[in-house]
Amino acid sequence: MSVIEWLFSATFHIGDQQLLWREVIGNVFGLASALGGMRRKVWAWPVGIVGNLLLFTVFMGSYFGGSPLPDMLGQAGRQVMFIAVSVYGWVQWRATKRQNLEVRADGTVPADDGAAVHPRWASGRARAGLVVAMVGGTLALTPLFRALGSYEPVWADAWIFMGSLLATYGMAKGWVEFWLVWVAVDVVGVPLLFSAGYWASAAMYVFYGAFTLVGFFVWWRIHRREQSETAVPTTSA
Template sequence: MNPLLALFDAELHVGGATILWREIIGNGFGIASAIGGMKRVVWAWPVGIAGNALLFTVFMGALFHTPQDLNLYGQAGRQVMFVSVSVYGWTQWLRSRQSSGEAVLPHWAPPRDRLLLVLVMATGTVAFAQVFARIGSYGPWPEAWIFTGSLLATYGMARGWTEFWLIWIAVDAVGVPQLFIAGYYPSAFLYLVYGAFVLWGFAVWLRIQRRGTEFRAARALTDP
């Protein structure tokens, strides 16, 4: 057998569950990307893209004949979305690092953009739920919520909006039970770990943001 094909189909058996190693490895890349995002380093984006490519093949279970044999079109579609938005975020952070020395400076989204986030979350969930229902996705409404929230959170990270961590919490709250029910246990466990990590990341970005605000305020007082 081709070694690459053997690695692609490698399985781990835990109790009565069959888990693909590429699901574990893809989620490992996701954790590494999240850590890089918290630390505001550019390599977070390409690492995340590698994980997205692996997880796409996992969530298109019926197409790639995984043990679950389910197509989660929302989960798979968001991997494709992640790649496109990650390319945008990668270029944004590279450009920012070259101009200011920092890949990203955390800040709150402007009020108008914050309102748009809420509106897009609501309308996107309704619209994508209809799309996923028509194509036969497993759990179209949770899938639509997760897909829309993931899009907004990734875009918010690219823009340096501290709120993006809060959007991830809303995504995890729906994603964990859905993935457990569907039998994607490594991904469900990742969501649990990621939920705690997101709270930590939010605190880190908020602290950096406040420090930057205090620095700019002090500088404004001392500048002639």
């Protein structure tokens, strides 16, 4: 049996629950990507893409390995979206890292050691846009996902899809708030995935919830430190 054949057929049991190894492996790649994102590493994007490809096959199980679990179109669709937005983020972070590693005129390199992104707060307009896109996108996608036969409650699947899109875009832009969007996704995603029988993904979402809160404060502190380092001291006349 080849590695690919094993990956698509291998399962294990926890109690009376049968889990797919590729669901676990895909989520591990996702966690590694989140860790890389918190540390502002460019490799977070390609690692995440590998996890997205694996999880796409999990949530479209009727087409990949004959899984008895229901197909979840929103979850599968968001993996495709992740890949597209991750390519954008990958390009953006690589460009920032190259710029930050450029040798200065005096022969030194920046003290940030080539950070791939500089966290910042989104503008008030961008925040309002996130809220409008989250609610409006969920309302717009719910009837579409329902017509395509997505798992109930369909609005939750649509919410997770939109939140994932906005959070990934926010990460690419370097907005500190993107971590909080992930929290909103996790709050809805955990009960939805448990109810559908995707135990490994649901358990990982629980962990993600705590991890994203940590990531939020890490990026917040980085932003405050960089702001203080670039502040111009004032002198009295």
